[in-house]
Amino acid sequence: MVEELVQADGVVAACTDMAPWALADHDLIAALDAAHRLQQRLAAVTSALVREVDSRGTATAQGASSTAVWLRERLRLTVPAARRLVDLATTLDTGNPGVRQALADGHITQEQARVIADTVTTVHTTAGAEAADKAVGLLVDWAGRFDPNLLGKLSTRILDHVAPEVADAAAEAALRAAESRAARDRHLTLSQQTDGRLRLTGTLDAETAGLLRAAIDPLTAPSGPDDTRTPGQRRHDALADVCRLALRTGDLPENGGDPTQLVITTSYDELIRQLGIGALDTGLQLTPEAVRRLACDAAILPAVLGGAGQPLDVGRQRRLVIGPLRRALLLRDRGCAFPGCDRPPRWCDAHHIRHWADGGDTSLTNAVLLCGHHHRHLHHGDWSVRIGGDGHPEFIPPTWLDPAQLPRRNHYHRRT
Template identity: 45%
Template sequence: MVGMETPPPLLSDEQLRSAAVEAEAAARAAHQRRLGLLAEAQRRGLDLAAYRLLLRADRAEFTRWLTQVRLFLPALSPSGQPLPPAHPVTAAALPELSEAHLAQLARALPRLPEGAEDILVTAARSTEPRALRLLADRIHAEQDAAEPGPEPEAEAPDVLHLRDLPGGRLELWGEPTAESGARLTAALDPLARPGAEDTRSRAERQGQALADLIDLRGEALPTRAGQRPHLSVTLDYQTLRTGTGTARLDGGGHLTAAQARRLACDAVVIPAVLGGRSEVLDLGRARRTVSLAQRRALHARDRGCAFPGCGRPARWCDAHHVRHWADGGPTDLDNLVLLCRRHHSEVHHHRWRIRLTGGAAVFIPPRHIDPAQLPRQNLLHRRALELAG
């Protein structure tokens, strides 16, 4: 154990990492202690407004703590009998979770179905609070889709406003439907990608892409990963047939089943059944780069960057050989995984190990990141696997 009094400049790299882990563990223990003291103050009937002023806590912050006490700590019944925590899985994991993780769990759990707590707590052990929020929002969207309400009589139309500005410039803003927005994004994306030394902001790149798009027609559009601009929509056959449920877009968004059915009426439908329609998906050692059919299959399988906690969509990802090509690894689906550029570099430089289990990637961190090397999985794009054993 590294002494907390040791100045950071005097620590070695390994000692610095150990000290950071110790400091974070201490902060989590302190927050758990804070909640326990607040719970006792409530039980004694103390003036909580005065208690908050004593701690010099913001009202919103103090309210978050009270919510966490109510959800994650044991309570007493009016007759004085002990009651278990409302969310026992989170309660058992309190020493492992930061205050920010608990805030996201408190926000999400009351509106999610039974079973979601296990998934979210598992995710919280290996990812940051923002990724936890994205996962909770995805589960909530799937819950809504499972119990759909009546279809609205008329969908809100596409809206675009134009206004002339001095000097001949034009201001435009609007609100396209999910379907139109997906089509526009698919067309702009290959035109807006940054170059090697591109200093433009994202807004500038998208503005230039829109100007380029106005001048382009059909085959003049550039390719991305070997494909012309297109929409990848993933849904099961039952959803397509019945019109009930949701379809997933390549960028991580969703369309209603009705919108997906409309797209299917005027589209080249690419089946996401791996290996179907005579597409050669396993190329072995015949070539290093993935084929168009393989990339489509990877998009349908991984749905985005497979690295734990990453929400980047599939169209921003590279196909990574789990066993490197230079080491004899084949260009086959069971040796390929989608990774965004950032996490592709992370895997190569820090020697993360990857295994594919049930068609999903499981990542084993290096010891300097996790001495226990517990397996991690991206839960933002698909449900968690049983990783034990």
């Protein structure tokens, strides 16, 4: 086998020196198909070798804790990639000769082989060997037309084709098993990065995934023609809006004996200098602009420190647009007041037109409702806002957008 593989390696190496640009279209496509088929044949060979290494205990004999770890070092793979190799080798070796042969013949890909092998194993357990053999033939045929994802979806109803008498009962059992796996595997990981950001990873069960989509999907649409955020950025901001709404309800349980809230710490001198750099209770620092924006309408507990770091004022909520004043603001603006935005009031913050650190008061004439996106946009962009002569907010665009800087208003929420 070694000699044959060395010979094949030499043939493939010769191909790398050939110029594909010189091929005609039909030859180019034929070469691509041949290279892809060869790749799958080699995957079958690799799988058989990995299985033999695993069954012999070669990895542990050489001091590795597992075959996957040994493969990582030997082939310079990631551990997840090495584990997939071991899993596929095990699956193809245990009762799936038809799938192994289809991969060796280059008729299916490694990803398709995983789908087919898992499906055939399930069919064998549910309906017996004869149905499993039928499933192999049908799935290999489908693999010639469908990618692994679609093949996986089709495979969920394979019993309708090979064993219809048990299909309904098996489908219900499979659904219950899937729910059990989802409940077992559900998790959420929050990883703190060195620059203060948080990496969010996890796996949600079907119900929670539906809740998350229902909550953020309405908030992920572009807010207007000037919205240049990527889809990923819009989903990020939508999740932030959902968190703000949850905090605003006041229905969250206490955290350490205190109501759930955001705490910003700043020194007295920095406060006098119109809010300098602040720190969250998690230890992360915020820019002065972020502190000023959060101070507009968040349920903030200022923890003001003196020169020696002594707490001077902790726990007194202030500068918040709440109660009757917020209700009056909601009645006036009816939602985000930024031109063209359709966000409803419950997704909005109350923004101080003249910030309290600049001497602005907390009043209806000094406040405007803004959604999270436009609140950030106003604090970091070139737009400005004022209250017009009729008592409604109007926004002044930057000169690069409108040299005349004609005031603009939101007509989406207007009912009169």
